[in-house]
Amino acid sequence: MKKINSYDELIKHKKEIEKNKRSELNKIIIKISLATCGIAAGGSHIKDYIIKRLEEENIKEYIIKDVGCMGYCYLEPTIEITLPGYQPVVYGNVDEHKIDEIIEKYLINHEIVDGIIPINYETI
Amino acid sequence: MSYQRYCLVCNSSKCGHYSKAIADNIKHYLRENNIKDIKVVMTECFGLCKQGPIVKIMPDNIVYSGVKPMDTKEIVEKHLINGEVVSRLVHENKKSKQLKIVLRNCGFIDPENIDDYIEKDGYFALAKALKMSRMDVINEIKLSGLRGRGGGGFPTGLKWEYAYKQNSDQKYVVCNADEGDPGAFMDRSVLEGDPHSVIEGMLICGYAIGSNKGLVYTRAEYPLAVKRLSKAIKDAREYGFLGNNIMGSGFNFDIEIKYGAGAFVCGEETALIRSMEGERGEPTSKPPYPAESGYWDKPTNVNNVETFANVPVIINKGANWFNKIGTEKSKGTKVFALAGKINNVGLIEVPMGITLREIIFDIGGGIKDGKRFKAVQTGGPSGGCLTEKDLDTPIDYDTLLAKGSMMGSGGMIVMDEDDCMVAVAKFYLEFTVDESCGKCTPCRVGNKRLYELLEKVTSGKATFSDLDKIKNLSNVIKDTALCGLGQTAPNPVLSTITNFWDEYVAHVNEKSCPSGQCKELIRYIIDHNKCVGCTACVRVCPVYAISGKVREPHTIDQDKCIKCGACYNTCKFDAIYKK
Numbered sequence: 001m002k003k004i005n006s007y008d009e010l011i012k013h014k015k016e017i018e019k020n021k022r023s024e025l026n027k028i029i030i031k032i033s034l035a036t037c038g039i040a041a042g043g044s045h046i047k048d049y050i051i052k053r054l055e056e057e058n059i060k061e062y063i064i065k066d067v068g069c070m071g072y073c074y075l076e077p078t079i080e081i082t083l084p085g086y087q088p089v090v091y092g093n094v095d096e097h098k099i100d101e102i103i104e105k106y107l108i109n110h111e112i113v114d115g116i117i118p119i120n121y122e123t124i
Numbered sequence: 125m126s127y128q129r130y131c132l133v134c135n136s137s138k139c140g141h142y143s144k145a146i147a148d149n150i151k152h153y154l155r156e157n158n159i160k161d162i163k164v165v166m167t168e169c170f171g172l173c174k175q176g177p178i179v180k181i182m183p184d185n186i187v188y189s190g191v192k193p194m195d196t197k198e199i200v201e202k203h204l205i206n207g208e209v210v211s212r213l214v215h216e217n218k219k220s221k222q223l224k225i226v227l228r229n230c231g232f233i234d235p236e237n238i239d240d241y242i243e244k245d246g247y248f249a250l251a252k253a254l255k256m257s258r259m260d261v262i263n264e265i266k267l268s269g270l271r272g273r274g275g276g277g278f279p280t281g282l283k284w285e286y287a288y289k290q291n292s293d294q295k296y297v298v299c300n301a302d303e304g305d306p307g308a309f310m311d312r313s314v315l316e317g318d319p320h321s322v323i324e325g326m327l328i329c330g331y332a333i334g335s336n337k338g339l340v341y342t343r344a345e346y347p348l349a350v351k352r353l354s355k356a357i358k359d360a361r362e363y364g365f366l367g368n369n370i371m372g373s374g375f376n377f378d379i380e381i382k383y384g385a386g387a388f389v390c391g392e393e394t395a396l397i398r399s400m401e402g403e404r405g406e407p408t409s410k411p412p413y414p415a416e417s418g419y420w421d422k423p424t425n426v427n428n429v430e431t432f433a434n435v436p437v438i439i440n441k442g443a444n445w446f447n448k449i450g451t452e453k454s455k456g457t458k459v460f461a462l463a464g465k466i467n468n469v470g471l472i473e474v475p476m477g478i479t480l481r482e483i484i485f486d487i488g489g490g491i492k493d494g495k496r497f498k499a500v501q502t503g504g505p506s507g508g509c510l511t512e513k514d515l516d517t518p519i520d521y522d523t524l525l526a527k528g529s530m531m532g533s534g535g536m537i538v539m540d541e542d543d544c545m546v547a548v549a550k551f552y553l554e555f556t557v558d559e560s561c562g563k564c565t566p567c568r569v570g571n572k573r574l575y576e577l578l579e580k581v582t583s584g585k586a587t588f589s590d591l592d593k594i595k596n597l598s599n600v601i602k603d604t605a606l607c608g609l610g611q612t613a614p615n616p617v618l619s620t621i622t623n624f625w626d627e628y629v630a631h632v633n634e635k636s637c638p639s640g641q642c643k644e645l646i647r648y649i650i651d652h653n654k655c656v657g658c659t660a661c662v663r664v665c666p667v668y669a670i671s672g673k674v675r676e677p678h679t680i681d682q683d684k685c686i687k688c689g690a691c692y693n694t695c696k697f698d699a700i701y702k703k
Contacts, residue, residue, distance in 0.1 A: 003364030005372045007251040010242070017239045033231055035316040036348050037309070068317020070231030071471040075168060080231075092168050112130055112165050118180065120171030120487070121222035121473070124437065 028062040028107060029088075031080040035069040041076035042095075049096055050079075053103050072117060083110060090117040128161040129204065132180040135166035137467040137489035139177035142193060146177060149196035154204070162204055169468055171221055171487050178215070189215035221487050223449070225457045226433045227473045230317030235352045238359040241320040247365055249436035253328045254373040261332040262288055265435065268443035269455030274300055274391070274428030275503060275532040276608070277454070277521035280435075283425060286415035287333040290423035295335035297326050298419065298426040300396060301342035301349070304388040305504030306555060307463040308535030311429040313471050314459075315342070315349035318433065319356035323379060325432030327365065328439060330377045333425055338379040341396050343386050353381060388505075388559035391533075392607050393418075393426040395561065406563045407607035428533065430459055450476035454520030458531065464500075464538035465492045474519075481515040484538060495540040499623070503532025505552040505559075506612035508619025509545070528619040530612070544641035545624040546631055549616045550578040556613040567610030570601040574614060581628060583644040584635035591628055595621060640702040643687045647703045652677035654699035661691035661700065 004010050030050060034043045047064065054062055070078050075092025081102070082088040091102060092115060105111045131150055135143040147164050154162055170178045175189035179199065186209055188199065195213060202208045224230075233240035241247070253261050266281025287295060299322060303311040315322065326338045342350060357379050360366045368376045382400045389395045390405040397419050399405035418424025434456060438446045447455045454476040460483065462470055467489030474483060480500060484490065491497050499509040508529035510517075517523050521531050539548060553575050562568045577594050580586040598614035598621075605611045621628055630638050637645040650661075650670075655677040662670045662678065669685045672678030680691070680700075692700045 003362075004247075005364065007255070007371065010247060010251050010371070014242050014245075014248075017243045021243065031231070035313055036346075037313075039348070065234050066236070067232060068230045068235050069313040069471055071227065071313075071473075072168075072468075073470040074468050109126070111127060111163065114135075114166040115168065116132070116165065117168040118132065118134075118170045120169065120220055121224050122220045123224040124228055124441070 024063055026061065026084045028059070028084070029065065029082040030062060031065045031067045033068070033070045033072075033076065033078040034066040037069060037073055038076050038078065043077040046077045046079065046094055046096075046099065049099055050103075053099060057103060057108070059103075059107065075117060078117070081106065083107070086110070090119075091115050092117045126161075127163045129163075129184070130182040131162060131164045131204070132167045132182060133164060134168075134170050134176060134178040136169040138173045139169075142177045142191075145193040146179065146191060146196055149193050150179075150200055153197055153200035157200065157205060159204065169489050172215065173489050174481075174485050175215060187215040188213040221474060221478065221482055222472055223457050223475050224473050225437055225449075226314060226321075226430050226459050227317070227471070228437070229321065230313060233318065235317055235319055236355050238320060238356065238363060241318070245440060246320050246436075247324055247363075249439035250324050250327050250331075250365065251371055253331055253439050254371060254375060258288060258332050258334065261328060261439070264443045265332070265438060268438045268446040269450070269453075270431065270434055270438060270446070271454060271521060272428060273430035273434070273458065273533070275506070275530060277531060280427060280431055283415060283427070284329060284332050286413070287335075287423050287425040290416060292423050294337070294420075294422045295333055296419045296422055296424040297330045297333065297335045297338040298393075298396070298400075298414075298424055299326055299338065299340040299429060299432055300391065300393065300426055301340055301346075301429045302384050302391040302396060303343070303429075303533060304386070304391050304559070305533055305535040307537050308461050308504060308533055310459040310461050310471065310534045312346050312349050314429050314433050315346070315353050319349075319353045320360065321433040321436055322353075322429055323356055323360055323366070325427075325435035326379060327370070327377055328435050329425060329427065329432065331375050333423075335425070336376045336378070338377060339382050339400060339419070340379060341382045341384055341390070341400055344383045345386050350381060350383070357381070387561070388555070389561045389607070389609050392609055395607065396426065397424060404561070406561045407609070409606060430534070451518060451520045453522055458519075458534060460534045460536045462488050462536050462538070464536075465495065465540040465543070466490070466538040467492055476520045477518040479516050479518055480510060483519075483536070484515070488538070491538065491540050495542065497538070498541050498543055499539045499545065499548075501529075501537040501539065501548070501552070501616070502535070503530040503612075503615070504535045505555045506530060506608065506615055507532045508615045509539070509548070509623060511623045528615070528622060530615070542639055542641070544582075544637050544639040545620040545627050546578065546581050546637075547641050549620040550575065550582060552616040553578060553613065556609065560609065560613075564604075564606035564610060566601045566604040567606065567613065570597060570605070571610070571613050573597060574601065574617065578617065581631045582637070582642040584631060584642075586632050588632060591621070591632060636703075646687060647682055648680055648685060648687065648689070648692055648700055649703055650678050650680055651699045651701060654697050656697055656699070658696070660694050660696065664690040664694045666690065
């Protein structure tokens with residue numbers, strides 16, 4: 001990776017990142033809360049299961065991201081799904097059964113299922 | 125089947141009592157009107173529990189609060205069929221209770237990907253600061269009103285200025301990530317979720333005070349935080365944000381991680397510095413302050429993880445933006461770790477000045493199992509408890525101090541009617557007794573004696589003169605201990621004795637524990653009117669204390685009983701009660 005030597009180079013680099021991210025817009029983005037707490041609640045197992053199920057369903061256009069704590073300790077494991085052209089949706093307390101339901105109904109048919117966590121915060 | 129609209133019904137904590145009836149009613153009316161393209165979905169908490177139950181219509185983005193099952197017909201017929209909003213139920217105040225500044229990226233970006241951070245304007249604050257003069261950076265932080273988030277609440281800008289004014293060939297920036305309060309996990313979450321924000325904050329601080337060396341003191345028990353932070357430091361070096369001549373400015377800075385062994389006292393800045401030097405983690409008396417003589421006797425600026433995570437936002441958005449949030453003397457937001465007997469255990473970030481009621485009953489979803497709220501402990505073992513009468517006090521550094529508690533690093537442990545406050549005070553004191561480094565007498569001996577006095581209370585052996593002794597000794601320790609750990613250790617005792625004097629008196633006078641928590645003071649008794657003589661309790665009693673014939677009422681021999689509660693939990697007829 002080349003060094004960023006000035007403010008202008010930083011701006012240039014950010015634009016490049018944004019440009020590269022544009023190709024992600026038509027992909028399903030799944031973020032999995034994997035801080036210590038999420039992992040303890042079984043988050044990494046859920047991640048493996050999601051990848052396995054996506055392969056089984058032959059869904060290829062997806063990105064899986066490990067992220068930090070989303071703040072919903074009482075609802076771990078927690079995942080956030082962004083379908084192309086949709087607002088992100090967060091599901092809490094997911095298990096294998098829930099993942100099956102989410103993939104079948106939401107990922108394939110775009111139908112929201114029970115158990116979403118409404119956004120209850122503002123950010124900057 | 126694709127749906128035109130979604131009807132979101134909150135199915136969590138308080139709303140949950142009605143949610144099934146509400147959802148069933150809506151489904152019923154939808155069926156009655158032969159509507160098939162609207163789906164009813166159960167959701168988790170909206171963070172508006174006090175105004176619940178909540179129903180939200182999407183994509184219309186209309187929130188209805190205080191919805192009763194009988195309101196559903198109107199919602200379906202008026203809104204869902206005719207598209208007319210039911211104005212009497214609309215929840216007007218759409219402003220959320222939470223505001224994420226420190227947690228802005230936590231849970232949104234990949235912490236191990238520096239590009240994710242740059243995309244969210246990461247390292248732009250650094251670039252901006254490097255173009256400012258050192259004093260301008262410090263003035264910006266001063267103007268923002270940012271105060272130390274580790275608990276003390278010392279103005280960060282002032283601290284930086286002291287360090288800036290020192291003449292020395294070497295200065296240090298230290299990030300205090302030694303999070304030791306029971307039930308607190310704010311710093312860990314920030315380091316695991318957004319390590320670059322802490323690195324950037326340290327860089328800006330290093331530039332401002334004229335230091336080229338940063339150290340993060342963290343616990344070895346946080347392996348994931350250490351792993352992600354190490355990766356972040358490595359990436360930042362590759363990009364040239366750490367190292368020599370950063371972004372062509374001529375400023376050099378690098379960061380090293382130091383591991384602590386997990387002693388609570390090492391969160392105290394002088395003990396932390398001793399520990400980093402390889403000495404015993406014992407505090408030294410102040411002055412000299414670390415800003416004058418700290419790590420290897422050089423000027424050292426110590427700030428907490430959360431404080432550093434605030435810095436890039438202040439530089440990016442400006443001090444005037446930041447100081448509009450919060451109260452007069454406490455600006456910005458605070459991250460709290462909500463734990464204990466509360467429905468929505470979690471990590472929250474709220475603007476200063478929010479009330480406890482909003483935190484516990486809105487964001488937190490109220491007390492578990494519908495029990496009554498009793499108290500909340502803020503500031504961990506150094507803080508105090510706040511009670512029902514404090515629920516509407518706006519929370520900031522000064523109001524909490526005035527109430528005999530403190531902000532602390534942000535642990536918030538909620539207690540319900542089942543908790544005995546004497547036992548709670550004893551629990552926290554036991555923690556400090558364990559964690560005392562033993563250097564000064566008031567803390568080493570005083571807290572131990574104080575603990576023994578509390579033990580006398582919880583075992584029903586105390587007299588009123590012991591209660592006087594407890595108060596006296598607490599105040600002496602407070603006034604004479606060497607460091608913050610000892611000075612604040614009696615806080616839980618003092619605040620519970622002030623707020624729950626009756627409970628202490630009951631332990632002394634009636635030799636009873638009103639909450640039924642203190643083992644020595646409770647007795648398990650079998651109600652002979654309810655006991656059917658099923659012998660279930662006889663079979664689980666580990667000390668054979670229960671006797672009686674089959675199908676006849678049983679009795680517990682109080683001399684043999686060890687109060688394990690096994691019989692109490694086994695009885696299916698509620699025939700055993702605690703006294």
